[in-house]
Amino acid sequence: MSKLAILGGAPTVADPLPIFNTIGDDEKKAVLDVLDNGLLSGFYGSPGKEFLGGPAVRALEDEWCELFECRHAVSVNSATSGLVAAMGAIGIAPGDEVIVPAWTMSATAVAPIAYGGVPVFVDVEDATYCLDPEKVAAAITPQTRAIIAVNLFGHPAELIALRALADSKGLYLVEDNAQGPLAREHGRYAGTIGHIGVFSLNVHKHLQCGEGGICTTEDDDLAARLQMIRNHGENVAGVEGEINLANTFGYNLRMTETTAAIARAQIARADSIINGRIEIARALSKGIAGTTGIAIPHERKDCDHAFYLWTLRLDAETLGVSRRTMQRALAAEGFPSFEGYVAPLYRLPMFRERQAIGKNGFPFGNSGPDYAEGLCPVTERLHDTEALVYEVCAWDPTSGQQQQMVDAVHKVVEHRTALRDAEATGALHAD
Numbered sequence: 001m002s003k004l005a006i007l008g009g010a011p012t013v014a015d016p017l018p019i020f021n022t023i024g025d026d027e028k029k030a031v032l033d034v035l036d037n038g039l040l041s042g043f044y045g046s047p048g049k050e051f052l053g054g055p056a057v058r059a060l061e062d063e064w065c066e067l068f069e070c071r072h073a074v075s076v077n078s079a080t081s082g083l084v085a086a087m088g089a090i091g092i093a094p095g096d097e098v099i100v101p102a103w104t105m106s107a108t109a110v111a112p113i114a115y116g117g118v119p120v121f122v123d124v125e126d127a128t129y130c131l132d133p134e135k136v137a138a139a140i141t142p143q144t145r146a147i148i149a150v151n152l153f154g155h156p157a158e159l160i161a162l163r164a165l166a167d168s169k170g171l172y173l174v175e176d177n178a179q180g181p182l183a184r185e186h187g188r189y190a191g192t193i194g195h196i197g198v199f200s201l202n203v204h205k206h207l208q209c210g211e212g213g214i215c216t217t218e219d220d221d222l223a224a225r226l227q228m229i230r231n232h233g234e235n236v237a238g239v240e241g242e243i244n245l246a247n248t249f250g251y252n253l254r255m256t257e258t259t260a261a262i263a264r265a266q267i268a269r270a271d272s273i274i275n276g277r278i279e280i281a282r283a284l285s286k287g288i289a290g291t292t293g294i295a296i297p298h299e300r301k302d303c304d305h306a307f308y309l310w311t312l313r314l315d316a317e318t319l320g321v322s323r324r325t326m327q328r329a330l331a332a333e334g335f336p337s338f339e340g341y342v343a344p345l346y347r348l349p350m351f352r353e354r355q356a357i358g359k360n361g362f363p364f365g366n367s368g369p370d371y372a373e374g375l376c377p378v379t380e381r382l383h384d385t386e387a388l389v390y391e392v393c394a395w396d397p398t399s400g401q402q403q404q405m406v407d408a409v410h411k412v413v414e415h416r417t418a419l420r421d422a423e424a425t426g427a428l429h430a431d
């Protein structure tokens with residue numbers, strides 16, 4: 001193979017990867033239909049049928065239930081909003097502990113704080129990067145009220161085991177399924193195994209409408225509470241039966257009709273959009289499996305991965321080259337990736353300094369959970385040294401380019417001695 005591109009050779013992926021974009025004629029038509037009709041939002045924050053949103057919002061929710069085989073879908077304006085609403089719906093109160101993985105996007109851990117809940121970080125499994133059920137069990141205290149499992153990068157957490165654990169301890173299991181539409185565990189859709197599942201429809205996800213989210217649940221009462229929190233629930237006092245509206249802190253988390261119309265156009269093609277991403281991830285995995293010093297994403301038995309992100313594991317010792325150098329060498333070959341994911345969340349200043357709201361330690365308290373460095377060693381190792389992430393939903397390589405990406409990895413690994421020598425001179429990281 002020719003000289004490495006980072007050392008002056010020709011890149012293996014000759015043309016830049018096209019950007020993944022599924023917004024087309026169907027979405028345009030859907031928006032124009034709403035504009036023609038003139039009803040940009042169908043919500044009223046007062047009693048009546050409009051309390052549950054306009055026609056596109058309600059149709060989206062029905063279609064979501066059909067696609068994901070669930071009883072209720074409650075749309076919101078982001079997955080972050082969905083996570084906050086979920087915390088309110090399950091009744092998180094000041095001082096309640098909520099177990100969350102240390103390796104996830106910040107919204108997972110910040111959502112409980114909206115109701116005064118305290119995130120307790122637990123480490124992830126080495127193979128799947130999702131919550132380790134044994135470590136979750138060990139972290140349960142009398143203050144624990146809920147577990148938020150994240151189906152990270154699109155791989156289902158051990159959802160069935162976590163649900164059984166939650167049920168046996170009288171806890172709620174909420175799934176942050178922002179990244180895993182159509183992922184499955186034992187044939188059951190991720191996002192539908194916990195008491196509440198939360199999906200994201202933001203611009204970076206498989207299915208998108210710019211910004212948006214959906215909460216799913218089988219529980220009528222939780223669905224009603226989610227609907228209340230989404231739409232100034234306190235304002236419909238006296239008409240909503242059993243729900244304790246004195247304890248239902250509402251927001252405006254409503255989705256517009258234009259956004260819902262785009263989301264409907266997307267979910268009409270959900271199978272092809274998502275399966276297209278999965279096929280690319282599998283083609284890359286197949287081409288790279290067995291390469292020295294590199295591990296492809298693990299798929300647990302009886303699980304279907306949705307591949308929001310496709311993550312390589314680098315063994316720098318075997319390769320003799322740092323992850324940083326590997327990332328740069330691959331980028332020079334035309335294979336974009338980034339090092340690690342979000343840093344372990346307890347490194348965020350709000351946890352390190354124990355100041356989320358105000359300056360007196362609320363909601364953590366003085367004797368609250370540990371947020372010290374070293375808390376979750378698997379997460380720290382994966383993030384700091386091993387994971388190299390390719391964004392499956394950002395790029396749309398042709399099949400020829402997918403092969404070139406595979407070739408690029410092989411080329412870099414084959415030339416690792418030259419890379420190591422160049423690394424030793426310091427020339428590669430002069431910037």
Ligand SMILES: Cc1ncc(COP(=O)(O)O)c(C=O)c1O
Pocket residue numbers: 078079080081104105107108150176178179199200201202212213
């Ligand atoms: C795991 C996870 N949770 C929550 C979110 C928040 O989603 P949104 O941007 O829809 O609020 C994201 C978004 O990237 C995510 O990846």
